[in-house]
Amino acid sequence: MPSESRVTLVTLSESAVVTLAMAGNDAAFSELVARRQNMVRNLLRRLSHDKASADDLAQQAFVQAWKNIRSLRSAEAFGGWLRRIVVHTWLQEARKSQVQTVSLDETEILPSQNSFPGVRMDLEQALAQLKNPERVCVVLSYNEGLSHAEIAETTGWPLGTVKSHVARGASRLRELLSAYGEGS
Amino acid sequence: MSDDTDATLRRVFAESAETLDSAAFTVEVNARIGREKRLRRFGLVAAAVAAGLGAMAAAPLVSDTMHTISVGSMALANFGAGAVGPLGWLLAAGASVYAVVWVRP
Numbered sequence: 001m002p003s004e005s006r007v008t009l010v011t012l013s014e015s016a017v018v019t020l021a022m023a024g025n026d027a028a029f030s031e032l033v034a035r036r037q038n039m040v041r042n043l044l045r046r047l048s049h050d051k052a053s054a055d056d057l058a059q060q061a062f063v064q065a066w067k068n069i070r071s072l073r074s075a076e077a078f079g080g081w082l083r084r085i086v087v088h089t090w091l092q093e094a095r096k097s098q099v100q101t102v103s104l105d106e107t108e109i110l111p112s113q114n115s116f117p118g119v120r121m122d123l124e125q126a127l128a129q130l131k132n133p134e135r136v137c138v139v140l141s142y143n144e145g146l147s148h149a150e151i152a153e154t155t156g157w158p159l160g161t162v163k164s165h166v167a168r169g170a171s172r173l174r175e176l177l178s179a180y181g182e183g184s
Numbered sequence: 185m186s187d188d189t190d191a192t193l194r195r196v197f198a199e200s201a202e203t204l205d206s207a208a209f210t211v212e213v214n215a216r217i218g219r220e221k222r223l224r225r226f227g228l229v230a231a232a233v234a235a236g237l238g239a240m241a242a243a244p245l246v247s248d249t250m251h252t253i254s255v256g257s258m259a260l261a262n263f264g265a266g267a268v269g270p271l272g273w274l275l276a277a278g279a280s281v282y283a284v285v286w287v288r289p
Binding site: 041124142145173 | 214
């Protein structure tokens with residue numbers, strides 16, 4: 001991609017860049033990847049157990065977005081639309097590989113290790129204990145700041161189901177994090 | 185759950201967020217998109233080749249059918265035009281059926 005067009009794209013608003021990408025401009029789509037990778041990769045790192053598979057899924061999600069961007073209704077809806085693709089990419093992968101959460105009985109909760117900032121390690125390990133639906137709902141609620149209705153729209157699950165997943169998941173996460181706090 | 189607990193969980197998530205912004209990631213996504221494009225082009229070429237081969241394979245059959253219909257039409261024209269009355273039309277129809285069913289190139 002020529003650096004001149006990249007400089008031009010950087011100055012444009014996101015909806016303008018999305019409109020260009022919807023018209024088939026690959027440089028514009030690349031700019032969207034640069035702008036949104038932080039959100040997408042962070043979200044998938046909360047959902048996945050390891051960083052490598054999270055980044056792999058993030059790339060798959062962006063390729064899906066590139067394939068379907070012409071079906072996007074409006075440029076302003078890009079953020080929510082991309083988040084839906086990310087969540088569904090992860091759910092599909094979780095179903096495929098039958099990702100099983102490790103129960104507390106099977107593993108010892110480790111205190112923070114030196115190679116990671118403590119709070120990040122604690123959160124990763126605590127999230128790994130939650131069931132997949134609870135993890136998705138908790139992450140979308142507390143990491144992304146979505147309302148229950150927005151989570152229901154993103155996941156395609158009924159509102160009541162989302163509410164109970166958030167309540168159960170958050171309660172469990174709180175217990176786990178206080179256990180880490182006592183252990184470290 | 186209380187607002188305090190909610191706020192605490194939000195803070196834990198916010199504190200653990202990383203800044204993930206690398207050019208290498210964008211390059212990798214672009215490479216995957218490039219592979220998708222090549223696959224798509226290959227699919228289009230394969231479909232075009234398959235359509236061409238299908239047309240070539242069907243050509244003799246189409247030609248045979250068209251020949252039969254044209255023979256039948258000619259028979260109908262010859263007998264029908266010359267005949268006057270129901271017997272003439274009956275003869276024309278019989279000849280047409282004969283031409284379509286039994287006459288082959």
